[in-house]
Amino acid sequence: xxxxxxxxxxxxxxxxxxxxxxxxxxxxxxxxxxxxxxxxxxxxxxxxxxxxxxxxxxxxxxxxxxxxxxxxxxxxxxxxxxxxxxxxxxxxxxxxxxxxxxxxxxxxxxxxxxxxxxxxxxxxxxxxxxxxxxxxxxxxxxxxxxxxxxxxxxxxxxxxxxxxxxxxxxxxxxxxxxxxxxxxxxxxxxxxxxxxxxxxxxxxxxxxxxxxxxxxxxxxxxxxxxxxxxxxxxxxxxxxxxxxxxxxxxxxxxxxxxxxxxxxxxxxxxxxxxxxxxxxxxxxxxxxxxxxxxxxxxxxxxxxxxxxxxxxxxxxxxxxxxxxxxxxxxxxxxxxxxxxxxxxxxxxxxxxxxxxxxxxxxxxxxxxxxxxxxxxxxxxxxxxxxxxxxxxxxxxxxxxxxxxxxxxxxxxxxxxxxxxxxxxxxxxxxxxxxxxxxxxxxxxxxxxxxxxxxxxxxxxxxxxxxxxxxxxxxxxxxxxxxxxxxxxxxxxxxxxxxxxxxxxxxxxxxxxxx
Amino acid sequence: xxxxxxxxxxxxxxxxxxxxxxxxxxxxxxxxxxxxxxxxxxxxxxxxxxxxxxxxxxxxxxxxxxxxxxxxxxxxxxxxxxxxxxxxxxxxxxxxxxxxxxxxxxxxxxxxxxxxxxxxxxxxxxxxxxxxxxxxxxxxxxxxxxxxxxxxxxxxxxxxxxxxxxxxxxxxxxxxxxxxxxxxxxxxxxxxxxxxxxxxxxxxxxxxxxxxxxxxxxxxxxxxxxxxxxxxxxxxxxxxxxxxxxxxxxxxxxxxxxxxxxxxxxxxxxxxxxxxxxxxxxxxxxxxxxxxxxxxxxxxxxxxxxxxxxxxxxxxxxxxxxxxxxxxxxxxx
Numbered sequence: 001x002x003x004x005x006x007x008x009x010x011x012x013x014x015x016x017x018x019x020x021x022x023x024x025x026x027x028x029x030x031x032x033x034x035x036x037x038x039x040x041x042x043x044x045x046x047x048x049x050x051x052x053x054x055x056x057x058x059x060x061x062x063x064x065x066x067x068x069x070x071x072x073x074x075x076x077x078x079x080x081x082x083x084x085x086x087x088x089x090x091x092x093x094x095x096x097x098x099x100x101x102x103x104x105x106x107x108x109x110x111x112x113x114x115x116x117x118x119x120x121x122x123x124x125x126x127x128x129x130x131x132x133x134x135x136x137x138x139x140x141x142x143x144x145x146x147x148x149x150x151x152x153x154x155x156x157x158x159x160x161x162x163x164x165x166x167x168x169x170x171x172x173x174x175x176x177x178x179x180x181x182x183x184x185x186x187x188x189x190x191x192x193x194x195x196x197x198x199x200x201x202x203x204x205x206x207x208x209x210x211x212x213x214x215x216x217x218x219x220x221x222x223x224x225x226x227x228x229x230x231x232x233x234x235x236x237x238x239x240x241x242x243x244x245x246x247x248x249x250x251x252x253x254x255x256x257x258x259x260x261x262x263x264x265x266x267x268x269x270x271x272x273x274x275x276x277x278x279x280x281x282x283x284x285x286x287x288x289x290x291x292x293x294x295x296x297x298x299x300x301x302x303x304x305x306x307x308x309x310x311x312x313x314x315x316x317x318x319x320x321x322x323x324x325x326x327x328x329x330x331x332x333x334x335x336x337x338x339x340x341x342x343x344x345x346x347x348x349x350x351x352x353x354x355x356x357x358x359x360x361x362x363x364x365x366x367x368x369x370x371x372x373x374x375x376x377x378x379x380x381x382x383x384x385x386x387x388x389x390x391x392x393x394x395x396x397x398x399x400x401x402x403x404x405x406x407x408x409x410x411x412x413x414x415x416x417x418x419x420x421x422x423x424x425x426x427x428x429x430x431x432x433x434x435x436x437x438x439x440x441x442x443x444x445x446x447x448x449x450x451x452x453x454x455x456x457x458x459x460x461x462x463x464x465x466x467x468x469x470x471x472x473x474x475x476x477x478x479x480x481x482x483x484x485x486x487x488x489x490x491x492x493x494x495x496x497x498x499x500x501x502x503x504x505x506x507x508x509x510x511x512x513x514x
Numbered sequence: 515x516x517x518x519x520x521x522x523x524x525x526x527x528x529x530x531x532x533x534x535x536x537x538x539x540x541x542x543x544x545x546x547x548x549x550x551x552x553x554x555x556x557x558x559x560x561x562x563x564x565x566x567x568x569x570x571x572x573x574x575x576x577x578x579x580x581x582x583x584x585x586x587x588x589x590x591x592x593x594x595x596x597x598x599x600x601x602x603x604x605x606x607x608x609x610x611x612x613x614x615x616x617x618x619x620x621x622x623x624x625x626x627x628x629x630x631x632x633x634x635x636x637x638x639x640x641x642x643x644x645x646x647x648x649x650x651x652x653x654x655x656x657x658x659x660x661x662x663x664x665x666x667x668x669x670x671x672x673x674x675x676x677x678x679x680x681x682x683x684x685x686x687x688x689x690x691x692x693x694x695x696x697x698x699x700x701x702x703x704x705x706x707x708x709x710x711x712x713x714x715x716x717x718x719x720x721x722x723x724x725x726x727x728x729x730x731x732x733x734x735x736x737x738x739x740x741x742x743x744x745x746x747x748x749x750x751x752x753x754x755x756x757x758x759x760x761x762x763x764x765x766x767x768x769x770x771x772x773x774x775x776x777x778x779x780x781x782x783x784x785x786x787x788x789x790x791x792x793x794x795x796x797x798x799x800x801x802x803x804x805x806x807x808x809x810x811x812x813x814x815x816x817x818x819x820x821x822x823x824x825x826x827x828x829x830x831x832x833x834x835x836x837x838x839x840x841x842x843x844x845x846x847x
Contacts, residue, residue: 313730337732351730356723356790360527365720366732368713375713383527390525399529419731 013076015040015204016061016092016173021070023056030056033070034230036223038173038204043195045207045219045236047248049466049499053228054208058175061206062094063087091172095162095179101150108133108146111165136164140194156187163194174198175206180214192218210298212241212505224248241505242496249466249495257471258450264474265289267325268458269341269427271310274319279305280482283319287427287458292449294473295462297502302482303462304346307429311343312336323426337366340426344416344433346462348409352416355405359397360386362404362415367422389418394444413445421452428452429460434468446472466495478502540784541796548803555810562813569690573760575779575805576694577753578772579797582779583705584749586797588742589780590709590722592789593648595637595743598750599772600659605629605754607663610672610764619679626758627751633659634747641743642736648743656773663766672764683760694756698801701749706794714738722789771822778829779804787833804828 014037023031031053038044046054059065061072063081071078074090081087101110108130109116117128133146142160144153150161159179166174176195180188195218198205209215215222216236223233224247231247267286274283280302287293295303309316312330321328328339336342345351354362363386364371371381386400393414397407404415413433420428430449434442449472453459463469469476475489478501486501499505536542555562562568581598588595608629609622617625633655640651685693709715717738720728729735758764783800785792804825811821 311730332732332734333730334732334734343730345730350724351726354720354724354727354731357720359525361716361720365716365728368716372713377711377713377716387525387527395525397525399526401528 012039014038015075017073018057018061019071019073021057021060021067021072023060023065023067030228031060031067032229034225034228037233038206039221040172040204041199041202042220043199043205043207043218044221044223045209045215046223046225047215047244048225049248049464052225054225055177056228057225058094058177058206058208061087061092061173061175088169091170092175093166093169093171093173094175094177095159095166101158101161103149103151105150106146107137107144107148107150107153107161110150110161111136111146111168115169132168133164136167140164140167140197141190156190159187159191171203173204173206175208177208178210179207180209180211188214210503212244212503216241245496245499245505249499258447260450260453264291265456268323270322270325272320272322274306274309274316276305276309276314276316276482280309280479282483285477285484285487287460289458290453290456291474292453292459292461292472294469294476295460295479296464296466296469296476296498297479297485299464301479301502303479304431306479307343307431307460307462310336311341311429337423337425341429342366342420342423342425342427343429344420344431346431346435348412348416353404353412356403358401359390359395359404359407359415360400363389363419363422366419385422386418389422392421393418393448410444417445417448425457427458427460429462431462432464433461434463434465466498469498470495480504541793541799544782544784544796544799544803548799548806551803551806551810555806555813558810559813562810565690569692571805571809572692572695572698574808575801576692576698577756578776578779579698579801580701580753580756581746581749581776582783582797582801583701583794584742584746585776586780586783586785586792586794587705587709587715587718588746589777589785589787590789590792591718591739591742592722592725593641593739593742594652594777595634595648595746596652596773596777597633597637597655597659598746598776599769600656601630601633601747601750602754602757602769602772603663603766604633604659605751606758606764606768607666607672607766609754609758611666613672613675619676622675622679623755626755627748630747630749630751630754631744632747633750634744637747638740638743642740660766667764667766673762675759675762680759680762683756683758694760697752697756701752702794702798709794714741718742719790722791774829775804775825778825778832781829782832
């Protein structure tokens with residue numbers, strides 16, 4: 001795509017070079033022969049949608065995962081990392097989205113935990129440790145002392161500690177995974193300065209971010225992954241935002257979505273002015289009978305948090321819910337279910353299925369009032385209801401009294417959906433309904449969603465998969481930073497517009513030829 | 515693993531018959547143990563096989579078992595109450611105080627049960643409203659409740675309970691069958707039905723297996739737990755009435771260490787100490803096993819301190835056994 005010349009450095013050979021790296025998980029090819037080069041004194045941005053393989057790449061680089069195929073070279077020599085220590089010894093260090101730090105320890109102890117300088121008796125040399133820590137903190141311009149207790153620091157300063165810790169191991173390669181996600185504007189500026197400092201020290205930086213403005217601000221190079229495959233790389237100077245977005249999302253829709261007659265009925269659910277002190281604000285929309293409303297956004301945009309508030313798990317600070325035109329107060333999931341709103345959570349194992357209980361009891365749990373009589377169980381009725389929905393969803397299981405924990409992910413998801421459909425709801429919220437399930441079950445879930453909408457159920461689908469969002473939704477609400485960024489439908493609903501609104505790219509869409 | 519189905523669209527309700535499931539259960543194993551102990555005891559001591567001796571032996575477990583049934587539900591839901599023995603002390607002390615002011619048998623019973631309920635509610639508020647871990651809260655109230663008894667009584671004792679009050683702990687319904695035995699059976703049936711036959715019982719299992727999932731399924735998790743603490747408190751009150759009636763006096767040291775035996779009984783009965791599984795029939799059999807063992811050891815003149823060693827070993831053994839079994843099975847696989 002472009003020539004391999006560095007813009008502002010005489011060095012042209014990469015420090016780290018990943019080539020033909022493949023990593024397979026049961027049922028999913030997370031990485032398929034990808035390549036990634038990191039150059040000294042330069043920032044390389046790794047760009048891709050959720051699920052493109054960025055996190056897996058970081059885990060392979062830091063020795064947490066072992067690749068199935070391909071080679072990693074450092075200064076041209078092939079290396080293998082069999083554990084995180086090997087990667088650290090090779091000078092590769094990562095600052096994760098949530099680096100593990102210890103609140104009760106001092107800044108210096110946090111920086112040097114695991115590799116503190118020792119006295120000749122084998123005890124920790126505190127004086128030396130604080131001397132070294134002070135040097136590091138000064139280097140990155142941290143405004144606090146090495147003796148400070150970590151818990152006294154704010155999130156941005158904790159981040160600096162994480163960076164100092166990364167640098168304390170004499171890193172040559174620094175991986176920053178969404179480092180600005182939790183930072184304020186001013187703190188982000190300070191982080192940029194720090195990145196410049198690291199560059200000037202000749203460190204190679206891998207920068208992972210969903211925010212295009214910062215990629216164009218501080219990156220020298222880019223590499224794009226899509227669905228675990230390498231798409232392209234080059235110099236930031238040679239590309240613009242539009243082209244980069246196209247590389248990220250531009251794909252033939254490789255999955256046939258069910259044809260739907262998208263005629264919708266009257267208003268079923270109205271949400272007005274939902275707000276939460278920290279997670280979201282000003283959320284309002286109307287959902288019609290038989291409609292599939294998609295919710296798209298980046299991780300952390302507040303979609304799940306809002307849905308859980310709508311379902312009564314968390315308390316919103318304000319907001320009104322109207323169902324069929326009547327105001328309903330929802331303070332608990334029990335209230336939500338009573339009012340015909342159900343929620344299929346993203347975290348199937350923790351929030352969805354009750355592992356340890358048999359399939360039929362999982363299915364009847366929220367409908368127990370209907371299968372029982374005056375509070376007493378009626379097993380025959382339970383089996384009848386469970387059988388009906390197991391058949392409707394084409395559940396594959398040995399028997400209905402089998403522990404739901406023994407099922408595959410896709411079949412567990414069917415049990416969770418079955419349990420909610422059995423309550424005969426008006427609104428079903430599906431949070432990442434096809435995440436982590438195999439292609440076959442995915443198609444079945446899509447098929448079923450279309451069927452439900454056709455029968456007059458209103459569906460809210462939270463999804464980070466662009467093809468799914470576009471293929472299934474009648475209308476899409478894009479959320480960014482806890483607010484509604486856009487509402488898209490019809491011709492406006494394209495991969496490019498979704499990514500633009502989700503990432504907050506301000507360039508005029510008119511400049512993009514459709 | 516077990517996801518071996520082929521194209522079967524029809525999923526059968528159950529794979530194994532009821533008889534097979536019963537045969538393979540922990541309860542069946544425990545029943546075999548109970549019978550074995552019974553046989554060993556009858557050989558070990560000539561005094562064992564006497565109707566009156568056996569009747570006396572039931573006092574070893576009836577009061578504890580009353581609490582154990584409620585405790586079983588609480589432990590299945592993932593919580594625990596270690597303050598039950600101290601609730602007995604406080605309830606008994608309250609009854610003794612009321613006695614000083616001339617309370618009759620009906621008032622005494624009402625006071626005993628009410629104090630039990632209030633203590634349960636006190637625990638429940640800390641666990642369900644403030645969200646504190648029940649093991650810590652009830653270790654605290656274990657000291658608190660008994661401490662109050664000690665302040666009120668010091669080295670004294672309340673005596674002189676009315677003759678009609680002694681019916682609960684010393685009365686007989688018919689021949690060798692005691693009032694406590696009758697209460698034991700009634701309470702066992704009530705809790706068996708509550709746990710195994712009602713929506714409430716289903717909610718208890720769901721919460722124990724996955725509290726978050728239960729909440730997300732529309733179950734009012736905190737309300738269910740609140741009720742379970744109330745029930746455990748109430749059952750401690752019932753036990754306080756029986757025990758005070760049987761002893762005929764109240765000392766602040768009454769029922770010391772009983773919480774350990776109650777928890778042991780529940781766990782021996784097959785209730786998972788981590789929550790999620792267990793049954794009332796299991797606890798019933800466990801009550802008999804513990805009663806027979808302590809009675810047998812008593813007939814052999816084994817001192818009390820050795821018995822408490824035995825109870826401790828039993829508790830640890832029963833908790834460790836499933837783990838050891840899993841490790842052994844994993845190595846063979």
